[in-house]
Amino acid sequence: MIPLLIILLLAALLLLLIRRGMLEVDLSLPWFLALLILAAASLNRQFVEGIAAFFGILYAPIAIILIVVFILLGLIATLALAVSRLRQGQVALTRHLAQHDLRRVENRPTPDESGKNTI
Amino acid sequence: MAVDADRGEQGHDVLVFVPSLNDVDRLGEISQAVVAALPLAQLLVVDDGSTVPIDRRILGVDDLLVRLPTNMGLGVATHVAIDHALAYGYQIMVRIDADGQHPMDAILELLEPLRADREDVVSGERLNPGAGSGGLMAGLVKGYFTLVSRLLTAGRSPADVNTGFMAMNRTAMSILNGTNLYRFPEPQIFLTLGRAGLRLAAHPIHQQPRRHGKTTLGWFQAMRLLYRFNVIALNETLGWRRRP
Numbered sequence: 140m141i142p143l144l145i146i147l148l149l150a151a152l153l154l155l156l157i158r159r160g161m162l163e164v165d166l167s168l169p170w171f172l173a174l175l176i177l178a179a180a181s182l183n184r185q186f187v188e189g190i191a192a193f194f195g196i197l198y199a200p201i202a203i204i205l206i207v208v209f210i211l212l213g214l215i216a217t218l219a220l221a222v223s224r225l226r227q228g229q230v231a232l233t234r235h236l237a238q239h240d241l242r243r244v245e246n247r248p249t250p251d252e253s254g255k256n257t258i
Numbered sequence: 259m260a261v262d263a264d265r266g267e268q269g270h271d272v273l274v275f276v277p278s279l280n281d282v283d284r285l286g287e288i289s290q291a292v293v294a295a296l297p298l299a300q301l302l303v304v305d306d307g308s309t310v311p312i313d314r315r316i317l318g319v320d321d322l323l324v325r326l327p328t329n330m331g332l333g334v335a336t337h338v339a340i341d342h343a344l345a346y347g348y349q350i351m352v353r354i355d356a357d358g359q360h361p362m363d364a365i366l367e368l369l370e371p372l373r374a375d376r377e378d379v380v381s382g383e384r385l386n387p388g389a390g391s392g393g394l395m396a397g398l399v400k401g402y403f404t405l406v407s408r409l410l411t412a413g414r415s416p417a418d419v420n421t422g423f424m425a426m427n428r429t430a431m432s433i434l435n436g437t438n439l440y441r442f443p444e445p446q447i448f449l450t451l452g453r454a455g456l457r458l459a460a461h462p463i464h465q466q467p468r469r470h471g472k473t474t475l476g477w478f479q480a481m482r483l484l485y486r487f488n489v490i491a492l493n494e495t496l497g498w499r500r501r502p
Contacts, residue, residue, distance in 0.1 A: 227438075229330075230330065230334050230337070230438075233326055233327065233328075233330050233334055233338070234334065234337055234338055234341055236326075236327065237304070237324045237326060237338040237341070237342075238338070238341050238342065238345065240324050240325075241302075241322060241324050241338075241342050244322055244323075244324075245322065245346065249345045249346055249347070250346065250347040
């Protein structure tokens with residue numbers, strides 16, 4: 140009962156963060172997936188024993204550590220990808236902004252705009 | 259035709275790009291030197307988020323100044339210049355450092371092989387690179403960059419791949435436009451263009467001693483550069499570079 144309550148509380152916290160705009164919907168997916176896996180691990184003994192058997196772990200509770208490590212790696216990888224994408228977007232935006240500023244100070248159309256190939 | 263050739267010699271189709279991060283003391287001198295060497299060339303200063311924004315008045319009336327909203331690194335500043343050169347039809351882009359270490363009278367010698375279509379990129383090979391040295395570590399890392407670049411480009415890469423003094427034609431600009439240039443992008447530029455089969459040449463120069471400030475390459479930065487360069491070199495070797 141208590142594990143279920145904790146899982147529900149954490150899920151509610153995630154929803155609250157999304158509702159307040161502090162967490163992107165897209166980025167919340169891995170967190171919800173992590174919660175689901177942790178819920179399965181804490182509510183279903185056979186789930187943990189099944190994983191332990193699959194990986195050949197003799198003492199089943201150790202499998203929970205393995206699960207947590209995998210979850211953390213997944214979350215870190217997702218965040219690293221998101222940060223990289225954010226950086227690419229920032230670079231694209233900066234280049235666009237710089238071109239906009241330069242076009243204003245150049246005060247003349249580009250060759251493409253004026254239908255010519257040379258300046 | 260004679261008029262066109264004359265205008266060409268005066269640099270009407272040349273964009274001179276000067277990236278600057280808190281380097282303002284010699285920008286006025288550089289602007290005047292560019293006008294003296296190439297009266298019709300366009301100077302573009304990219305302020306890469308300097309702490310105190312560059313004062314427009316230290317530059318010439320016709321010079322262009324664009325300020326990036328935050329420090330994005332030399333790679334992004336180079337992309338901004340290339341974007342502008344390609345959009346406005348400049349045939350050649352020259353890059354000069356804002357610290358005034360590059361001999362301005364060598365610009366014309368960099369341009370000549372490009373004008374004659376003998377080369378695609380000409381760089382200023384520093385005969386005294388120690389003038390702007392960042393110490394032993396930086397020296398070792400830079401030596402490694404040169405060695406690997408020359409190996410991976412079958413010797414086409416210049417002997418000094420860390421120089422910031424270079425001129426390139428539109429073919430080179432177009433290729434670089436399809437890549438992601440990172441901070442301290444010089445070795446990446448020569449490696450990428452060399453691997454793309456472009457003609458790279460070097461012109462010997464004597465670098466002036468640094469009057470102000472100091473090199474930004476410390477130990478930690480050098481390690482980061484080393485890692486980044488190895489990843490780029492591996493991708494280039496495997497042919498995984500993004501094509502334009």
